[in-house]
Amino acid sequence: MSSSKLRVGLIGASGETGTSIVNGLLEANKFDLIALTRPSSLTKPINKALESRGISLRPFDLTSPQPDLVASLKDLDVLISSLPPHDLLSPIPLITAAKTAGIKRFLPCAYAPVIPPGGIHIIIDQKEKVYQHMKQLRLPFTIVDIGWWFQLCVPRLPSGRSDYVQLTPSQNTIVGEGDTKSALTDLRDIGRYIARIIVDERTLNKYVFVYNELWTQNEMFALTEKLFGEKMERKFVQEGELRAKLEGVGDVVDLPTIATKVPVQYQLSLYVRGDNQPENAKYLGYLLGKDLYPDFEARSFEAYVKEVAGGKAKGIYEGRYEDLKKLFVKNK
Ligand SMILES: NC(=O)c1ccc[n+]([C@@H]2O[C@H](COP(=O)([O-])OP(=O)(O)OC[C@H]3O[C@@H](n4cnc5c(N)ncnc54)[C@H](OP(=O)(O)O)[C@@H]3O)[C@@H](O)[C@H]2O)c1
Known part of the structure; x- marks a missing residue:
């Protein structure tokens, strides 16, 4: 018996964002x-586990010839891409195929903080190239940006009790005075937002910015100290030092360049320029999740830090990207 449910194809379902999307869409039923x-x-x-949750696995290779890509997409209504940041241009042929296959809504791999394109952040500029191809083909779309994950915000403590959720050394650094607000979202809520967005006509061919809460770095550090009952060292870094780290670094999108540029450019954008804020999102033309879904029950940052303090939070990228993590530490 054929189902009347919307048919959603997911690329990157086993990743961090992909897992959140899978959970959010399954929960919506x-x-x-x-x-x-x-x-x-x-x-x-991890993919076999998806199957056991009722998700069909379909072999799919982004480098296949166009007719094969189109055939794999033909029966889908919505297509969601969630690929890693260092492989962002591979969706270009996918977009061409999605247009031919008649996809009714494409979510390109966005899920970023609010950052205007054009030289501020290497990853945003890669994403922008994909969006341009999508717009040139007039493929129906929704771009969903989400701020900065809670899971990247808990600083390192002298006791090491938060080490199990640490990803980059920059997590322990305060930029400037530490009082710039930035929009944060619990990784686990991304899929719950997307379950609403993809059935909402208001969001078709629009940019949507969803976030849970606004926090400054000083506030995040103070909350962490309070909930762990520990004092921690604050490493302050100024704009000039950050810019110096970028001197002479090229624009090639390879792992060493990413490892140098990505954390520093995020620090400059989020905490020096103050890009990742709802007012800026509105200025750039985004619809805001807070306006679209006022009843959405978003997880709080405080609840997440409590989970970390209780040793119950889940780490991110466990057992993956070991080479990239080593490069982050080397570039500290
Ligand atoms: N705003 C934030 O704070 C924040 C933080 C992190 C990431 N992000 C954004 O979220 C997006 C998704 O990143 P993520 O970290 O969630 O991804 P991820 O965990 O690295 O997941 C990557 C997924 O893509 C699949 N994949 C990798 N290469 C592929 C290829 N060539 N063809 C097909 N599938 C491929 C992998 O599947 P298999 O290995 O199973 O094949 C995996 O399921 C990124 O673009 C990034 O910009 C945002």
Whole structure:
């Protein structure tokens, strides 16, 4: 019997954002989910686990010829891409195929803080190239940006009790005076927002900015000290020092360049320019999740830090990207 549910294809379903999207869409119980999975990854336990949750796994290779890509997308209504930051241009042929296949709504791999394109952040500029191709083909779309993950915001403590959720050394640094607000979202809420957005006509061919709360770095550090009952060292860094780290670094999108530029450019954008704020999102033309979904029950940053303090939070990228993590530490 054929289902009347919206058929949603997911690329990157096993990733961090992908997992949140899978959970959010399953919870909504309105969608048939198809994970478009690299053939080499089909047997990974994480993908097998998707199957056991009722998600169809479909072998899918972004480098396949156009007719094959189109055939794989033909029966889908919505297509959601959630690929890692260092492989962002591979969706270009995918977009061409999505247009031919008649996809009714494409969510490109966005899920970023609010940052205007054009030289401020290497990753945002990569994403922008994909958006331009999508717009040139007039593929129906929604771009969903989400601020900065809670999961990247808890600083390192002298006792090491928060080490299990640490990703980059810059997590322990305060930029400037530390009083610039930045929009934060719990990674686990992204999928719950997306479940609403993809059935909402108001968001078709629009940029949407969803976030849970606004926090300054000083506030995040103070809350962490309070909930862990520990004092921590504050490493202040100024704009000039950050800019010096970028001198002579090229624009090639490879791992060493990413490892140098990505954390520093985020620090400059979020905490020096103050880009990642709802007023700026509105100025740039985004619809705001807070206006669209006033009843959305978003997790709080305080609840997340309590989870970390209680040793119950889940780490991110566990057992993955070990080379990139080493480069982050080397560039500290
Ligand atoms: N705002 C924030 O704070 C924040 C933080 C982190 C990331 N992000 C954004 O979120 C987006 C998603 O990142 P993520 O960290 O969630 O991703 P991720 O965990 O690295 O997941 C990558 C997924 O893509 C799949 N994949 C990788 N290469 C592929 C390829 N060539 N073809 C098909 N599938 C491929 C992987 O599947 P298999 O390995 O199973 O094949 C995996 O499911 C990024 O673009 C990033 O900009 C935002």
